[in-house]
Amino acid sequence: MKHLLSINDLGKEDALELLNLAIEMQNVNSRDVKKLPALNGRTVANLFFEDSTRTRISFELAAKRLSADVINFTAKGSSVSKGESLKDTVQTLEAMGVEALIVRHNHSGAVNTIANADWSKASVINAGDGTHEHPTQALLDALTIRQRLLGKDHLGDLTGLAVLIVGDILHSRVARSNMLLLRKLGARVAICGPATLIPEGIEGLSDQVFYNLDEALQHGFDAVMMLRIQAERMNSAFMPNGAEYASGWGLGDSRFSKLGTKTLILHPGPMNRGLEISSSAADSEQSAILDQVTNGVAVRMAVLYKLLAQEQSNVR
Ligand code: CP
Numbered sequence: 001m002k003h004l005l006s007i008n009d010l011g012k013e014d015a016l017e018l019l020n021l022a023i024e025m026q027n028v029n030s031r032d033v034k035k036l037p038a039l040n041g042r043t044v045a046n047l048f049f050e051d052s053t054r055t056r057i058s059f060e061l062a063a064k065r066l067s068a069d070v071i072n073f074t075a076k077g078s079s080v081s082k083g084e085s086l087k088d089t090v091q092t093l094e095a096m097g098v099e100a101l102i103v104r105h106n107h108s109g110a111v112n113t114i115a116n117a118d119w120s121k122a123s124v125i126n127a128g129d130g131t132h133e134h135p136t137q138a139l140l141d142a143l144t145i146r147q148r149l150l151g152k153d154h155l156g157d158l159t160g161l162a163v164l165i166v167g168d169i170l171h172s173r174v175a176r177s178n179m180l181l182l183r184k185l186g187a188r189v190a191i192c193g194p195a196t197l198i199p200e201g202i203e204g205l206s207d208q209v210f211y212n213l214d215e216a217l218q219h220g221f222d223a224v225m226m227l228r229i230q231a232e233r234m235n236s237a238f239m240p241n242g243a244e245y246a247s248g249w250g251l252g253d254s255r256f257s258k259l260g261t262k263t264l265i266l267h268p269g270p271m272n273r274g275l276e277i278s279s280s281a282a283d284s285e286q287s288a289i290l291d292q293v294t295n296g297v298a299v300r301m302a303v304l305y306k307l308l309a310q311e312q313s314n315v316r
Helices: 012-029 054-065 086-095 110-116 135-150 173-184 213-217 242-249 253-258 289-308
Strands: 043-048 069-074 100-105 123-129 162-166 188-192 208-210 223-226 264-266
Touching: 012 054, 012 135, 012 173, 012 289, 043 054, 043 086, 054 069, 054 100, 054 123, 054 135, 054 289, 069 086, 086 110, 100 110, 100 289, 110 123, 123 135, 123 289, 135 173, 135 223, 135 264, 135 289, 162 173, 162 213, 173 188, 188 213, 208 213, 213 253, 264 289
Parallel strands: 043 069, 043 100, 100 123, 162 188, 162 223, 188 208, 223 264
Antiparallel strands: none
16 A cells, blocks of 8 residues: 555455554553654655644654654645645655655645656655545544444444434535445444535435434434534535524534433534534533544554555564
8 A cells, every 4th residue: 555545545454454553553652652663764744735733733743653754844834825836846845855745635636646646756645635535534533433432442343333424514525534434344324414515426425314413313323423514615505504504403502412422422623613513512421522633643653654664563
């Protein structure tokens, strides 16, 4: 495996191998000295053309915990503002010895272009491209769901679990990657949102589509993943005003109080509190939102290790 561009790059066994490798990385992260020598002397670059907190910082931390040298490139403040092309930016970084490019871009497909064009020999990891995919987010979500619902010792798939993904499905690369991965791992995945935010043809990617959240929640899902309303990617025609959206599709206090106490709540972040999720739901014991963030470091260590480190039987 040279690149990770899409969940479609992974077979079920590849995905399970990454999740189980992430558990070994969690063990490293719980040590006093949270460091492995695996990528000592290697250089990776975070190449971010779109804002990020969780993904950029966790990839940086993951690379540092594997002893790599890390370059943080953000389009803002770079020579991109002077018109430098994507190709020249990539080749400039490679000329400095970068062996892996962790790329976030606002255009769907830009990451594939970097990987498939003959610009560089670097491994490319998709850190979120437009409305297309965010594969490491889906891996960290799957790890979080598995550990919270099936236990930390469970190394198998997610058969028997049902997950509901709610909100702005149309613009969500997180939803797309999660639908692909969770179903690959045997979970049943349903989606719910206003009709304007459910893309045509989504039936092939999910097991069931709901337009009414109260009706959906009556089906008793094991996990409910609330998505961020991506205001920057839409105009007002896509949804009613914020108050109507929150009333129809938000996990507000009233819906949260009716949710079973065993239902896991997820959100990839950043959250719009009061819009798609209330603070009482986000900060509750059944919320896994901060676990998702913590697991992001371990999952990204696993991905970097798998792509860049030599095959070894055990993590040292
Ligand atoms: N979940 C996620 O991708 O968050 P960031 O935009 O903060 O990286």
